[in-house]
Amino acid sequence: MLLASFFCYPQKLGVGFGTNGINVKTAPFNKLRFIGRVSPIFSDDFTVVNCSVEIGRNFIMEEHASMYAGLGAGTPFSEASKIVDEDKWFLTIPIGLEIFPFNARKISFAAESGPQFDYENLNRYPGKPSWTISPKGLIEFSYYF
Numbered sequence: 545m546l547l548a549s550f551f552c553y554p555q556k557l558g559v560g561f562g563t564n565g566i567n568v569k570t571a572p573f574n575k576l577r578f579i580g581r582v583s584p585i586f587s588d589d590f591t592v593v594n595c596s597v598e599i600g601r602n603f604i605m606e607e608h609a610s611m612y613a614g615l616g617a618g619t620p621f622s623e624a625s626k627i628v629d630e631d632k633w634f635l636t637i638p639i640g641l642e643i644f645p646f647n648a649r650k651i652s653f654a655a656e657s658g659p660q661f662d663y664e665n666l667n668r669y670p671g672k673p674s675w676t677i678s679p680k681g682l683i684e685f686s687y688y689f
Contacts, residue, residue, distance in 0.1 A: 558652065560686030565594075567684055572642055572652060573605055577612055579638075585620075593621045598638055608644045613637070613658075635661045636680055650688050657681040 558569045565583035576599065583594040600614025616636040640656035660680040 556688040558686040558688040560652075560684050562654070562682050562684030564682040564684070567686065569686060571602075572610055572644070572649070572688065573602070575602055576600070577602060577614070579614075579616070581618075591622070594618055594634075595621060596634070596636070598636070600638060600640070608649070609641065611639075611641050613639045632662075632664045634663065638680070642686075652684075652686045652688065654684045654686065655682070656684070 556570065556572060558567075558572070560567050560569070564581055567579060567581045569577065569579040571577040579598040579600065581594075581596045581598075583596070585592045585594065596616050596618025598614050598616030600612040602610045602612045604611035614637070616638055617633065618636070619633040637658045638656045639658045640654055642652050642654040644650075644652050658680055660678050662676045662678065664674045664676075
């Protein structure tokens with residue numbers, strides 16, 4: 545259904561980067577928006593890449609700005625395992641503001657915040673999951689085609 549709605553609405557496709565890595569997004573001025581992010585996290589031992597998708601709804605749309613809220617989910621890929629870790633994933637509730645400073649509305653700056661709910665099955669056996677809640681925030685720069 546999400547994929548079908550993507551093709552039913554006239555979309556602008558944007559790509560960008562920010563404090564949480566690289567993003568691909570759509571629909572800055574339609575009711576629904578989709579955002580995909582790839583966020584690398586580097587450490588001494590290995591690299592983890594968080595991959596996430598969000599669907600949001602613009603609830604304030606002005607000529608040069610939009611404000612949105614949504615729901616997202618993601619999972620980490622680790623260099624050590626080379627696969628998705630089924631025992632770790634997260635949900636997020638983003639609230640964001642995207643500003644288009646120029647008349648052409650091709651370049652945007654966005655700020656997003658909200659809670660992130662992280663799930664981890666610590667001992668890899670059912671019945672002992674761990675949930676943590678942490679604040680999430682990011683700043684992004686995007687270019688729309």
